[in-house]
């Protein structure tokens with residue numbers, strides 16, 4: 113078959129995925145179209161490859177389906193060619209869409225975190241006043257007064273608000289110095305020793321898998337401690353006191369220090385997975401959770417130019433944090 117040309121251009125040389133259609137049947141595909149769709153032969157009809165096959169000339173976004181069953185988000189352009197032929201250009205935009213979604217999510221979390229920090233600041237002072245006056249009132253009440261229990265409630269509830277406000281304030285410390293050299297293995301060990309006697313961990317088997325020569329990361333030690341502590345506590349709470357906790361570190365690809373905290377708890381149900389990083393999202397009943405732990409972790413990781421991700425199914429939940437290893441001037 114002679115090379116297919118159009119206005120002097122050999123079509124098979126065109127780099128972008130391109131196909132020619134006669135009515136709705138494929139009559140030609142170039143090499144990159146073949147590769148994009150993992151095709152061996154010429155496909156049949158346009159309907160076979162797209163969820164919403166383009167009908168008219170123009171640009172369209174739809175899901176493209178490969179004969180092998182996989183699919184991707186596609187940008188499709190249908191244009192006249194010559195005679196009764198039409199040309200179809202296809203681009204895989206899955207990755208672009210995924211990145212856009214991630215950015216949106218990150219932006220939303222940052223904005224929420226900032227707002228939360230500001231609100232906490234405003235609330236903290238009046239709360240201090242409430243506690244002060246409630247305590248004064250308590251002292252002034254005669255012992256045995258039936259009002260004492262009311263005042264105790266006020267103190268208890270206001271104290272809880274204080275705990276929440278304090279956690280919220282932790283969002284907003286972008287000004288903290290990020291200049292320290294931090295050994296993540298050390299952070300893990302220190303944070304674990306803080307909670308190992310807690311009832312949540314007494315019957316949990318701990319499996320340490322620490323990389324011995326782990327490079328330092330640069331950052332703020334107390335923020336990184338908080339990150340690790342939040343993840344360990346979540347794992348412990350999920351397992352309700354029984355299971356295995358894996359604490360892992362290693363040097364990953366791209367000069368990233370990888371930290372993993374894995375538990376054998378019930379997992380995160382798929383329908384809430386999108387929301388676990390949102391401030392105030394919690395599934396813990398009775399005021400046990402603030403829903404701030406993971407939102408704070410997200411902020412800390414972002415400030416350290418790292419990433420946080422998770423995989424979860426019943427019996428295995430793994431949170432993975434990647435932080436850039438320290439970059440020494442003479443390297």
Ligand SMILES: Nc1ncnc2c1ncn2[C@@H]1O[C@H](COP(=O)(O)OP(=O)(O)O)[C@@H](O)[C@H]1O
Nearest residue numbers: 346347350379388394395401402403404405406
């Ligand atoms: N290791 C885990 N296993 C199962 N669920 C988890 C785990 N970590 C977090 N979650 C879910 O994410 C939610 C949000 O976590 P977090 O932001 O730390 O808030 P909190 O712990 O106060 O509820 C939790 O309420 C829980 O539903």
Ligand SMILES: [Mg+2]
Nearest residue numbers: 342346405406
């Ligand atoms: Mg938590």
